[in-house]
Amino acid sequence: MAEIPDFLSEEECRLVVQLARLKGLTESQVSVPDSQEETADLLDLSPEEVFNLLDLNQDGQLQLQEILTHSSARDRFWLTPENLQEIYAGLKDDPDQDGLLSLGEFKRLSSKALWRFSPQLGGKRSQPVRNSRHTWLYQGEGAHHVLRALRKRVIRLTQLPPLLVELSEPLQVVRYEQGGHHYAHYDSGAVHPEAACTHSRLAANISTPFETSCRYITVLFYLNSVEEGGETTFPVADNRTYEEEALIQNDVDLLDTRKNCDKGNLRVKPTQGTAIFWYNHLSDGKGWVGELDEYSLHGDCILPRGTKWVANNWINIDPDYQRQARYQKLVAQRQQDEAQSGERNSDEHSDLHQDL
Numbered sequence: 001m002a003e004i005p006d007f008l009s010e011e012e013c014r015l016v017v018q019l020a021r022l023k024g025l026t027e028s029q030v031s032v033p034d035s036q037e038e039t040a041d042l043l044d045l046s047p048e049e050v051f052n053l054l055d056l057n058q059d060g061q062l063q064l065q066e067i068l069t070h071s072s073a074r075d076r077f078w079l080t081p082e083n084l085q086e087i088y089a090g091l092k093d094d095p096d097q098d099g100l101l102s103l104g105e106f107k108r109l110s111s112k113a114l115w116r117f118s119p120q121l122g123g124k125r126s127q128p129v130r131n132s133r134h135t136w137l138y139q140g141e142g143a144h145h146v147l148r149a150l151r152k153r154v155i156r157l158t159q160l161p162p163l164l165v166e167l168s169e170p171l172q173v174v175r176y177e178q179g180g181h182h183y184a185h186y187d188s189g190a191v192h193p194e195a196a197c198t199h200s201r202l203a204a205n206i207s208t209p210f211e212t213s214c215r216y217i218t219v220l221f222y223l224n225s226v227e228e229g230g231e232t233t234f235p236v237a238d239n240r241t242y243e244e245e246a247l248i249q250n251d252v253d254l255l256d257t258r259k260n261c262d263k264g265n266l267r268v269k270p271t272q273g274t275a276i277f278w279y280n281h282l283s284d285g286k287g288w289v290g291e292l293d294e295y296s297l298h299g300d301c302i303l304p305r306g307t308k309w310v311a312n313n314w315i316n317i318d319p320d321y322q323r324q325a326r327y328q329k330l331v332a333q334r335q336q337d338e339a340q341s342g343e344r345n346s347d348e349h350s351d352l353h354q355d356l
């Protein structure tokens with residue numbers, strides 16, 4: 001993780017906040033609708049119970065179809081896409097190669113993997129995992145000059161090919177009010193051949209069962225200074241070894257940024273204009289994006305009072321090189337088509353103009 005003071009001027013910070021306000025912010029938390037409360041109550045589940053829920057035909061085995069059925073949005077509240085990917089991966093590497101997961105196999109898999117990305121699973125579902133509001137600001141051609149300048153600065157900072165940055169997500173501006181927080185999480189998803197990246201899905205095989213955001217780099221801007229709390233926390237930064245089990249021990253849940261921020265390894269205090277950036281993935285050793293870096297786990301500590309404004313620039317890269325290349329080709333093609341039809345339209349307009 002690197003910290004860069006004065007990446008933005010005071011003026012620029014104010015302007016980004018103003019633009020976000022003008023656009024309007026929406027609730028970030030995907031809340032559980034009342035009708036889902038029953039599902040929420042089921043969340044203190046043992047691996048056996050989860051297994052039973054997944055085992056739709058109740059034959060005591062999990063098969064591929066049952067897992068894929070659960071990749072639908074309906075079940076997102078209690079099984080995250082990452083949970084499903086883990087189970088799916090387990091099924092694919094099935095030790096006895098019968099293409100089925102027995103309860104025993106599932107338990108070995110779920111003892112460490114299943115709960116990993118889901119701090120809300122073991123806890124009280126009524127407490128939101130994230131409490132903030134956000135909006136998106138377009139940074140492409142024709143955007144406000146400050147937003148364009150920011151994008152250009154990010155290109156210089158990351159030293160990535162400009163096109164990769166230009167094709168990435170818009171700027172996400174986030175506002176936390178008193179009590180705001182964001183549980184520890186990964187900005188990107190686990191690399192898995194069956195998972196398409198949201199940004200390059202166009203170029204993926206349609207039958208890919210999972211979708212995940214592929215965010216190689218996070219650049220986080222602090223748009224105001226915060227006196228107390230609201231730090232960005234990296235609970236396992238610099239650990240010599242990474243143990244998922246160590247994240248929750250003796251009732252201390254390091255993922256819970258409302259309670260245990262002081263126990264994390266690294267905290268960054270928000271200072272207006274500062275940018276921090278980090279890689280969410282390791283290198284694959286061949287010059288491309290590799291596995292998710294588990295040390296990139298981070299969150300936002302609870303804000304006891306006041307307001308905190310941040311903005312996220314995520315650089316999207318598909319760990320599947322070919323898919324990223326196909327995606328870029330598709331976008332280029334589309335832009336070319338648009339430019340051509342634009343030319344045609346403007347010809348029509350000029351004819352029309354003459355006629356008039």
Ligand SMILES: O=C(O)CCC(=O)C(=O)O
Nearest residue numbers: 182231232299300310312
């Ligand atoms: O607000 C922060 O400090 C961290 C925000 C964050 O991690 C996110 O929005 O993904």
Ligand SMILES: [Fe+2]
Nearest residue numbers: 185186187298
């Ligand atoms: Fe994040």
